Amino acid sequence: MDTLARFWRSTVGRKALVAVSGLLLWLWVVLHVAGNLTLFSGPAAADGYAAALRRAPAALWAVRVALGVAAVVHVAGVVSLACAGRAARPRHRTPARRASTVAARTMRAGGALLLAFVVYHLLHLTGGLFHPGFLPGHVYDNVVRGLRPTWVASVYATAAALLGLHLFHGLWAAARSLGVWPERAARRGRPVVALVSAAVTLGFASVPLAVLAGWLR
Numbered sequence: 001m002d003t004l005a006r007f008w009r010s011t012v013g014r015k016a017l018v019a020v021s022g023l024l025l026w027l028w029v030v031l032h033v034a035g036n037l038t039l040f041s042g043p044a045a046a047d048g049y050a051a052a053l054r055r056a057p058a059a060l061w062a063v064r065v066a067l068g069v070a071a072v073v074h075v076a077g078v079v080s081l082a083c084a085g086r087a088a089r090p091r092h093r094t095p096a097r098r099a100s101t102v103a104a105r106t107m108r109a110g111g112a113l114l115l116a117f118v119v120y121h122l123l124h125l126t127g128g129l130f131h132p133g134f135l136p137g138h139v140y141d142n143v144v145r146g147l148r149p150t151w152v153a154s155v156y157a158t159a160a161a162l163l164g165l166h167l168f169h170g171l172w173a174a175a176r177s178l179g180v181w182p183e184r185a186a187r188r189g190r191p192v193v194a195l196v197s198a199a200v201t202l203g204f205a206s207v208p209l210a211v212l213a214g215w216l217r
Helices: 002-009 011-041 043-054 057-088 107-126 139-147 150-177 183-213
Strands: none
Touching: 002 011, 011 043, 011 057, 011 139, 011 150, 011 183, 043 057, 043 139, 057 107, 107 139, 107 150, 139 150, 139 183, 150 183
8 A cells, every 4th residue: 555655646656547547447438338339239239238237246346346446546646647737837937838639638628527427427327317217227218218308419429529539638648658659659559549539439429329310219
């Protein structure tokens, strides 16, 4: 525990923890997208997939706890690094503007919005709050009914776009923080990261868009 505390007090250590926790959350996102795509195979496939997960409650809760810890470490690390960076910046000096991508500029605001969306999403499609006609265990019907209002589907599609931007910058930054890619290799790898992020975005956005289009009913 003392070693972990010393690791946390180090800026390099916190960056590594943010990177590792972010990669764990990214892995869950990919698996979550794969689970969402079972909706296109119909109610039996989607409900059966959810039922299979519930048949292993110990493993399911272990994953939930691990994700919760990763999320806390990730958010706390990002906030801590941001505060440290702000404190180290000279107060009476205007920082030079540097070239920055849209993804990088929206990381903090986008991350906060994504966190708010995750809370709403869990309350909406897991807890049944703000959801008319919620039926426990009926995943397909709950998703279709829950996303049928245009504004709700729009919120989910917008969150998918924010997630894509967050992943694009986050995956690239994580590889650099962990020393996986040197600077030149990182620039060459950006198209791969962009492709992965776009695939995740399309995977998540496909469900609310399909509900709006009437393909899932």
